[in-house]
Amino acid sequence: SQQGEEDPQALSIQEGENATMNCSYKTSINNLQWYRQNSGRGLVHLILIRSNEREKHSGRLRVTLDTSKKSSSLLITASRAADTASYFCATETADSWGKLQFGAGTQVVVTP
């Protein structure tokens, strides 16, 4: 079974709108990372948030982490067509040193 699961599976929005996707996980984590993948190519690292952090920002991206609910969210503000991609959360747990466990991803389509 997967450690992380993203919700929704797919999201379609227009340019300028905000996109929010969620990630839930099952066991305690060291950190949680968000990645973007364009059309089956390599993964691009977006943000790493550690278990003792609650919120991080990077440009138009905002990530929150609620360890009590074992969940995280990724917000993309003022979306652009170039944000069209699949977004994955990946967790690293205390007993899996260096092993990232990915969810199935959220497919985001931003239309002009």
Place this chain on the structure above:
Amino acid sequence: DAGVTQSPTHLIKTRGQHVTLRCSPISGHKSVSWYQQVLGQGPQFIFQYYEKEERGRGNFPDRFSARQFPNYSSELNVNALLLGDSALYLCASSYYSSTDTQYFGPGTRLTVL
């Protein structure tokens, strides 16, 4: 600085054959991890190597093996290929491991016919 590089980009093999995939980490990074991504799914962890030693192994059969060289580059070998091995194989590097960001290469697309 160059990112993580992988070769080849694409590969077509037939069932039963053997394949070797190669990865060069970001300069200065000592850890390399391998992931398999089947179409429509998230990546699945295969191996992690740090300082030439295997530090982690995912739930993959013994047909999968890997090694890391003194220059920290790595090879992933798959023997007796099955149709189900068709996937995007991703390599990631980090300086250390735990709590470090892992940077991914562009992947090798393997098709088994």
